[in-house]
Amino acid sequence: xxxxxxxxxxxxxxxHSKSNKIAVLKDVSFSFExxxxxxxxxxxxAGKSTIGKIxxxxxxxxxxxxxxxxxxLHTLSKKARRQFAKNIAMIFQDPYESLSSRMKISxxxxxxxxxxxxxxxxxxxxxxxREALQVVSLDPDKYMxxxxxxxxxxxxxxxxxxxxxxxxxxxxxxxxxxxxxxxxLRLELIQLLKSMNEQFGISYVFVTHDIAxxxxxxxxxxxxxxxxxxxxxxxxxxxNEPTHPFTRALIDALLILEGAxx
Ligand code: ADP
Numbered sequence: 001x002x003x004x005x006x007x008x009x010x011x012x013x014x015x016h017s018k019s020n021k022i023a024v025l026k027d028v029s030f031s032f033e034x035x036x037x038x039x040x041x042x043x044x045x046a047g048k049s050t051i052g053k054i055x056x057x058x059x060x061x062x063x064x065x066x067x068x069x070x071x072x073l074h075t076l077s078k079k080a081r082r083q084f085a086k087n088i089a090m091i092f093q094d095p096y097e098s099l100s101s102r103m104k105i106s107x108x109x110x111x112x113x114x115x116x117x118x119x120x121x122x123x124x125x126x127x128x129x130r131e132a133l134q135v136v137s138l139d140p141d142k143y144m145x146x147x148x149x150x151x152x153x154x155x156x157x158x159x160x161x162x163x164x165x166x167x168x169x170x171x172x173x174x175x176x177x178x179x180x181x182x183x184x185l186r187l188e189l190i191q192l193l194k195s196m197n198e199q200f201g202i203s204y205v206f207v208t209h210d211i212a213x214x215x216x217x218x219x220x221x222x223x224x225x226x227x228x229x230x231x232x233x234x235x236x237x238x239x240n241e242p243t244h245p246f247t248r249a250l251i252d253a254l255l256i257l258e259g260a261x262x
Contacts, residue, residue: 002070003031005171005203010064012050012227024050026227028064032220034170035201037194039208039218039235043250046224048207052173055205056090057081069170086116089164091157093176098160099148106144109133109162118167132162136192154185161192168200175207186210190217211239211254223247 012025024047032038040048053059055066057073066073068087076084089112092098099108109129113119119128130140136158148156157177164172174193178186190213196202206218214221214235221238223231223246231238231247242248 002067004034004036004069006031006065006067007051007055008065008067010051010054010066011062012047012054012059013062023062024227025054025061028224028227028229030222030229030232032203032205035197035203036220037197037204037206037218039206039214039221040224041208041211041214041221041250041254042224043253047227048224049175051224052090052175052205052207055171055173056088057085058090082116086112086118086167087169088171088173089167089169091160091164091172091174091177094180099156099163101148103147104144105133105146105148105151105159108148108159109166112163112167116167128166129162132166135165135196136162138162153181154188157181157185157189158192161189161196165196169202171203171205173205173207176209177206178208178210178213186213193217209254211251215239223250225250 008029010025010028011023013021013023015021028047028051040051042048050059054061071084073081073084103111106126106129109132110125113125113128119125129144133140133143138155138158143151143155148159151159157180160177178189181189193204194217197204206214208214218235220233221231221235222229223238223244225246230244231242238247239251242251
């Protein structure tokens with residue numbers, strides 16, 4: 001049986017002219033099953049976000065293929081790729097930056113349904129927004145009419161999660177979603193993501209610097225170094241018995257960084 005998601009030989013080159021071309025992903029292949037939570041770790045600039053952006057369709061790979069649920073995304077027409085987009089959503093690092101300040105919470109959460117032409121009926125959209133807010137434990141009656149600046153950092157990140165959830169995705173790419181939050185809010189967000197995983201079977205590709213958080217959250221870890229996978233395996237195994245010297249150094253460095261932050 002084919003895995004649920006398979007990335008094969010992904011290469012990404014940024015830049016056009018000879019002098020500014022850089023290969024940020026060299027030959028990245030990995031796969032995961034429905035409901036699996038994958039932690040993607042690596043130093044800054046290793047190419048983690050680029051993998052996330054390619055998965056959600058914000059960037060196009062230079063080479064290689066992505067198959068999701070038996071569908072090779074490359075073979076889809078532009079229209080079909082747009083329709084497919086609802087299956088893979090993204091949560092961003094900075095809920096301040098990623099949420100337009102001029103839109104109400106209800107409009108922000110509803111927007112993907114409009115952009116992706118998923119639900120033409122306004123009443124139905126409102127119902128879906130209410131459901132999404134309930135999933136992230138924000139009272140719809142209290143939050144729908146507010147603006148992002150009227151929310152705390154943790155609440156804003158929950159809105160980001162509701163916005164990702166509204167299209168009922170099978171996969172969510174979470175790019176450093178906890179890095180702007182303090183420790184207790186980080187744990188709350190992880191618990192929320194975990195409960196959505198258990199309730200709805202959503203898989204995550206969780207891009208992070210936070211090794212401590214991966215321990216109770218990620219099923220597997222993939223270590224990226226300069227655009228290549230250097231280590232991969234069950235979370236505990238990668239953290240406790242890394243096979244690549246780079247992984248040990250990275251984990252030690254990230255643990256020190258985390259220690260300094262907390
Ligand atoms: P990470 O998420 O691991 O920090 P990124 O995927 O964001 O790494 O970036 C990998 C490399 O690609 C970096 O060297 C970065 O400067 C470069 N890069 C990212 N986006 C672009 C872009 N749009 N144009 C040119 N270079 C880019």
